[in-house]
Amino acid sequence: MNFILDYYNYWIVVFLMMAGFYIVISANNLVKKIVGLNVFQTSVFMLYISMGKVSGGTAPIVVEGVTEYSNPLPHVLILTAIVVGVATTAVGLALVVRIKRAYGTVEENEFDNKDDAI
Amino acid sequence: MAEFIDLVLLAMLALTALRIIFLKDLFAVVMLFGIYSFLSALIFVNLDAVDVAFTEASVGAGISTVLMLGTLALTGRKEKKSTHSKLLPLFVVLVTGAALIYGTLDMPPFGDPNNPVHQHVAPRYIEESPKEVGLPNMVTSVLASYRGFDTLGETVVVFAALIGVFSLLGVRRKQKKDHESGLESHTVLHVVAKVIIPLVILFALYVQFHGDFGPGGGFQAGVIAAAAFILYALVFGLPKAFAVVGPKFLQWMAAFGVLLYASVGLYSMYKGGNFLDYNQLAADPIAGQHYGIIIIELGVGFTVFAVMLNIFYAFGSQAERSNVQ
Amino acid sequence: MLEQHLPALPIILPLIAAPIALLLGRSILSWGFATLVSGLAFIFSWQLLAAALSDGVLSYAVGGWAPPWGIELRVDVANAFVLLAVTAISTLVLVYSKDSIEKEVKAANHSLFYTAHLLCLAGLSGILITGDAFNLFVFLEVSSLATYALVSLASDRRCLTAAFRYLVMGTIGATFILIGVGMLYMKTGTLNMMDLAVRIDAYDSSRTINTGLAFIMVGVSIKLALFPLHMWLPPAYTHAPSAVSAFLSSTATKVAVYVMIRFIFTVFGIEHVFVDMGMGLILMVLAVVAIFKCSYMATVQSNVKTVLAYSSVAQIGYMILGLSLVSVAGLMAGMIHIFNHALMKGALFMAVGAVFYRVGSVDIKAFAGLGRKMPLTMAAFAIAGLSIIGVPLTVGFVSKWYLVTAALEQDNWIVAALVLLGSLFAVVYIGRVLEAAYFQKLPESQGSKNIKEVSWLMLAPMWVLVIANIYFGIDTSLTTEAANSAAEWLFQADSMSVSKALEGQMSDTVVQEVSS
Numbered sequence: 001m002n003f004i005l006d007y008y009n010y011w012i013v014v015f016l017m018m019a020g021f022y023i024v025i026s027a028n029n030l031v032k033k034i035v036g037l038n039v040f041q042t043s044v045f046m047l048y049i050s051m052g053k054v055s056g057g058t059a060p061i062v063v064e065g066v067t068e069y070s071n072p073l074p075h076v077l078i079l080t081a082i083v084v085g086v087a088t089t090a091v092g093l094a095l096v097v098r099i100k101r102a103y104g105t106v107e108e109n110e111f112d113n114k115d116d117a118i
Numbered sequence: 119m120a121e122f123i124d125l126v127l128l129a130m131l132a133l134t135a136l137r138i139i140f141l142k143d144l145f146a147v148v149m150l151f152g153i154y155s156f157l158s159a160l161i162f163v164n165l166d167a168v169d170v171a172f173t174e175a176s177v178g179a180g181i182s183t184v185l186m187l188g189t190l191a192l193t194g195r196k197e198k199k200s201t202h203s204k205l206l207p208l209f210v211v212l213v214t215g216a217a218l219i220y221g222t223l224d225m226p227p228f229g230d231p232n233n234p235v236h237q238h239v240a241p242r243y244i245e246e247s248p249k250e251v252g253l254p255n256m257v258t259s260v261l262a263s264y265r266g267f268d269t270l271g272e273t274v275v276v277f278a279a280l281i282g283v284f285s286l287l288g289v290r291r292k293q294k295k296d297h298e299s300g301l302e303s304h305t306v307l308h309v310v311a312k313v314i315i316p317l318v319i320l321f322a323l324y325v326q327f328h329g330d331f332g333p334g335g336g337f338q339a340g341v342i343a344a345a346a347f348i349l350y351a352l353v354f355g356l357p358k359a360f361a362v363v364g365p366k367f368l369q370w371m372a373a374f375g376v377l378l379y380a381s382v383g384l385y386s387m388y389k390g391g392n393f394l395d396y397n398q399l400a401a402d403p404i405a406g407q408h409y410g411i412i413i414i415e416l417g418v419g420f421t422v423f424a425v426m427l428n429i430f431y432a433f434g435s436q437a438e439r440s441n442v443q
Numbered sequence: 444m445l446e447q448h449l450p451a452l453p454i455i456l457p458l459i460a461a462p463i464a465l466l467l468g469r470s471i472l473s474w475g476f477a478t479l480v481s482g483l484a485f486i487f488s489w490q491l492l493a494a495a496l497s498d499g500v501l502s503y504a505v506g507g508w509a510p511p512w513g514i515e516l517r518v519d520v521a522n523a524f525v526l527l528a529v530t531a532i533s534t535l536v537l538v539y540s541k542d543s544i545e546k547e548v549k550a551a552n553h554s555l556f557y558t559a560h561l562l563c564l565a566g567l568s569g570i571l572i573t574g575d576a577f578n579l580f581v582f583l584e585v586s587s588l589a590t591y592a593l594v595s596l597a598s599d600r601r602c603l604t605a606a607f608r609y610l611v612m613g614t615i616g617a618t619f620i621l622i623g624v625g626m627l628y629m630k631t632g633t634l635n636m637m638d639l640a641v642r643i644d645a646y647d648s649s650r651t652i653n654t655g656l657a658f659i660m661v662g663v664s665i666k667l668a669l670f671p672l673h674m675w676l677p678p679a680y681t682h683a684p685s686a687v688s689a690f691l692s693s694t695a696t697k698v699a700v701y702v703m704i705r706f707i708f709t710v711f712g713i714e715h716v717f718v719d720m721g722m723g724l725i726l727m728v729l730a731v732v733a734i735f736k737c738s739y740m741a742t743v744q745s746n747v748k749t750v751l752a753y754s755s756v757a758q759i760g761y762m763i764l765g766l767s768l769v770s771v772a773g774l775m776a777g778m779i780h781i782f783n784h785a786l787m788k789g790a791l792f793m794a795v796g797a798v799f800y801r802v803g804s805v806d807i808k809a810f811a812g813l814g815r816k817m818p819l820t821m822a823a824f825a826i827a828g829l830s831i832i833g834v835p836l837t838v839g840f841v842s843k844w845y846l847v848t849a850a851l852e853q854d855n856w857i858v859a860a861l862v863l864l865g866s867l868f869a870v871v872y873i874g875r876v877l878e879a880a881y882f883q884k885l886p887e888s889q890g891s892k893n894i895k896e897v898s899w900l901m902l903a904p905m906w907v908l909v910i911a912n913i914y915f916g917i918d919t920s921l922t923t924e925a926a927n928s929a930a931e932w933l934f935q936a937d938s939m940s941v942s943k944a945l946e947g948q949m950s951d952t953v954v955q956e957v958s959s
Contacts, residue, residue: 005228006230007223007225008228009128009228010228011219011222012128013128014219014222015135015215016135017215018212018218019136019139020135022211024611026204026207026208027197028200029198030193031189031193032144032197035147035186036138040615041614042155042178044618044621045170046161046162047622049165049167050228051235052166052167052235053228054229055229057166059168060166060244060256061255061256062254063254068231071235071236072244073243074167075167075169075170075257076257076261076268078167079170079337080268080269080271080577081621082173082174083177083337084272084581084584085178086279087275088614090185090279090283091279091282091283091588091592092610093185093188093189094283094286095286095610097189097193097287097436098595099604103604106193107197108200108202109200109201110198217654217658218654220650221651221653221655222651223650224630224651225626225629233629233632234629234630236632237632239633240632242512243512263508265513265514267506270458271584272581274458274562274565274585275581275584275588277461277562278585278592279588281558281562282559282588284555285592288551370466372462373463373465373466374462377462380455380459383455384455387448392503393451393455394506394507395506395507396506397507398507
């Protein structure tokens, strides 16, 4: 039982990551691919935040009388990663808009030339 | 109790992710992604990462969702049936997932204060940073000072996104006037927007300057301020928003934010320290840290605000163009 | 004052210059400015290499915070050597791009192009120099986002799908690296690479660390286009503007190869990767398959840029092959090929870009008869092509020589034979282009009469690379010395981290003593 309590969080996070990863590589629609990338990345963020948690700790902002804080470093890393993620999303979506304009479709199986398919 | 909340939220996330996989209606997919993002923000709060939660809610659930909806307006909301096999992706995912599960079996237990993560580097941030950097919010100390170089890099990534979106879409300045721009006929919305927008901007300023003491900082503030202008643009139409802050000005502001951040680093070099060594900025190291952090957070705020709003302009002007046709 | 900041300058200089290039706005101004900045970065990296050769390691604590609390920049011979190649190519490509970009990119986007180029350069330098595993991810994304922008700036619509595919694959790769770094951090509590090396050694075997290693390796393999994760590369290099293809093919994937080398040798350690995990064999098999499959693919393409792109994937195979031999000689062959391949591919893509500039097509048919119309361009293509094949007196020969020697040193006749056999494919795909250029007649048409040689601004950087191809093919002292000390240094770095673990301290004095 202890074993499960120790790890359940990581296992669910792994499931979420793989759900996102599956959407990226299986989706036919390019917008959905981008959604999948976001789900994938957000789940990886959860992995980091989970490892920063200290049971019984509080948010890493100094408060009188509190000695147990959760680890601030993973939070910093993920703040950075979130912003990187939105930057990639913006560029990806801009590409999708242009692809729609150039090809008339954003469905992977509708590109006329198979070289152009993604 | 925290574990219980965590479990419930994770279960909801899993359900959301599964729905996203099988739904073909992309509008629903994007909405579910917004929900996914908000649920993860809740998990972050539950795991003590308030700053991250704040950012995820404003960036992930806010900006990303808006951009996805903007794209859907141009590309259509139905996913067509795929012709190729799902077996290969499934296989790849199963192998990757199995590797990850294998990796978890050796992981330090969840939440244990004796984990290596909490032992080696982190104690200094928790114990010393309030004295060395002088801020109660350790996340801000680490973000802006100990790992200020990462944050500079991240500001540059945001700037690079602007370059990418601009080179792809550009912003159409001149809008045709013969169609209804924004939601001009909705009087109620106008009144509500006029009340809300100043409050949102005020809140953004609060978040910008309160980041040293509580959750917040340049990123969150920049995004919130951009949200206020996005609301303005949605209600009153892009041309009016351009008249308030134009794309050219924002482009200038985005570059200025990066330069402001970097100039702090250059100045500390000039003063004889290493790049981004804020101790050099004033006679008293704590004061130096304080100045340094305020200025770089401002730089971050400028760049993020300008880039987010400009990217919205780029997508928005595409949408208005396609509405005309 | 500059001396002290030398390790930081190649990153912060282009980083600060990028927004300024955007503000300059006018095409010609931002071009001149970007070239100047890139040239300065080249001078600094030259000084860095000299300093690294004499002092061993240069460590720079950003923000004045000592590692592992702050971010450390760490320059040794190995990354200074790769950095020199990257900044040199960047500068030459920028000189070249003025005319080329005018033809291939819309005028309104010119300053965006130079800004993105500088951002990409800053990102690549950051990846090379940083000594912090997470900081590496950040700079990886800086360079990647800039790259997506650069690729999608071409006028052909196919660049859009290529850039999208690149973006999806690249982000998956970066996210894999993020997962891997997270797992290492979870077990060790640190992000600094030297510190990681020490703390990973403390574990005999850990599933988490091994999984982290696997994810980092797969993520980096996507970035360096290791077969079979290379599918994003050929379309991206084919449809990007020519200047971008020249820049990326000779820098971006090479930097990723270096990242792999760095993680294997300085973070995980040779024993962990090759003995415990048995990755040597996997890498060797993939490298050999890459050489043959992609060299073959290169022989059947009709678009010459695609030919060169597949050839790049095959050449990356040679680098990984050298690395997988797990010897100083093998690693040295890999390092030297990183540098030499930059010289060859840079020149080849520039020559093809020049053809596109005049003829408007890079199909192999368009090359017919160009040997007469564009003699200097085609001569450059021919010499760089001979270098790819590995003809003596060119750098290609030097690379293959050291690779074959390294294989024979281990009595590995099969690998040595395969390397030579792989060169035969290069004879075919380069030969097809040369045959068209020199032995076929120019098609009779109105447009073909006006074809003439390109301007000196395009020819000069191309020929600088061609001459470098010959110079470093004859006088190999500089490259072999640098590559050799880089390889020796990497092998030492590995054994050193173990000795440091025994002492249990993080101090640079130890590092310098061992290396000097």
